[in-house]
Amino acid sequence: MADRPRLGRRELVGGAAAAAAGTLAGCRRVRPDDARTAPAMAAVRHLAGVIGPRPGTAPSYFRAADWVTARFGRLGWQVDRQRFPVPGGLSWGEPVDAGDSLNVIAHRGDVRAGAPWLAVGAHLDTVPQSPGAEDNASGIGVLLAVAQAVTWRRTRLPVVLIAFGAEEPRGPTDDDHHYGSRAYVDQLTPEQRRSLRGMVSLDRVGVGDAVVIGSAEDADPLRDELVAAAERAGAPYVVESGQRSSDHWSFVRDGLPGVRLGSTPYAGYHSPGDVVPVVDPRQLERAARVVVSWL
Numbered sequence: 001m002a003d004r005p006r007l008g009r010r011e012l013v014g015g016a017a018a019a020a021a022g023t024l025a026g027c028r029r030v031r032p033d034d035a036r037t038a039p040a041m042a043a044v045r046h047l048a049g050v051i052g053p054r055p056g057t058a059p060s061y062f063r064a065a066d067w068v069t070a071r072f073g074r075l076g077w078q079v080d081r082q083r084f085p086v087p088g089g090l091s092w093g094e095p096v097d098a099g100d101s102l103n104v105i106a107h108r109g110d111v112r113a114g115a116p117w118l119a120v121g122a123h124l125d126t127v128p129q130s131p132g133a134e135d136n137a138s139g140i141g142v143l144l145a146v147a148q149a150v151t152w153r154r155t156r157l158p159v160v161l162i163a164f165g166a167e168e169p170r171g172p173t174d175d176d177h178h179y180g181s182r183a184y185v186d187q188l189t190p191e192q193r194r195s196l197r198g199m200v201s202l203d204r205v206g207v208g209d210a211v212v213i214g215s216a217e218d219a220d221p222l223r224d225e226l227v228a229a230a231e232r233a234g235a236p237y238v239v240e241s242g243q244r245s246s247d248h249w250s251f252v253r254d255g256l257p258g259v260r261l262g263s264t265p266y267a268g269y270h271s272p273g274d275v276v277p278v279v280d281p282r283q284l285e286r287a288a289r290v291v292v293s294w295l
């Protein structure tokens with residue numbers, strides 16, 4: 001693909017490997033009832049209500065990234081941060097500056113070279129005119145709820161949780177958005193690519209009363225897995241095809257398995273009206289239950 005961001009610098013910032021592979025062996029398997037809405041709503045209130053608009057290269061974005069890094073760290077996850085360059089442009093009609101953005105990558109130290117693993121991601125940035133409660137503090141909130149549910153519990157495979165920078169568009173083409181997830185896919189080794197069993201993007205997961213499970217193509221084995229997970233979790237869902245407008249697409253367009261959870265239309269989309277009350281904690285809980293059930 002043209003115009004890919006170059007490989008970013010990675011820096012280790014997390015310390016405690018509280019839930020490292022060895023100590024997880026004695027823990028019980030995680031289940032949907034372990035998902036809590038409190039950490040998800042705390043994220044929505046802080047990101048949308050306190051920090052506000054956070055375009056991927058803005059100082060407010062880095063404050064949001066520091067906050068998410070600290071939350072993962074407090075939950076005992078190890079955190080890497082990947083910096084990558086992003087061009088300036090027009091984001092939903094508003095100018096945004098060129099500069100670096102940042103992916104926050106949390107793991108439990110149990111991903112082994114060549115061994116299967118799973119990824120869950122959500123974009124942390126917003127368009128300039130929106131505090132982004134639903135788009136996408138909701139996704140980050142569910143990501144943190146999943147982190148909390150899983151911390152001291154076993155999953156079927158090692159899991160990596162990623163807050164992506166600069167997902168929102170900075171121009172009209174397919175190469176003008178999803179910068180963070182493309183930078184993340186770019187730095188995966190051939191071995192990591194071969195062993196990735198699925199990536200789920202959480203993007204607008206706090207509106208509506210059924211979880212939207214979307215894939216790029218009509219038939220998608222990973223989407224089927226998420227449908228089965230929703231059924232096990234007792235969460236209402238709807239299935240969608242042709243879904244290419246979130247970070248899972250950076251994986252799929254590079255030949256890797258990816259699906260999106262979320263995208264129910266709502267009035268405040270990409271506007272100053274995307275505020276905390278837009279997000280329904282019950283819908284966050286449904287999405288978190290589906291993800292935990294899949295893990």
Ligand SMILES: [Zn+2]
Pocket residue numbers: 123135136167203204
């Ligand atoms: Zn979004």
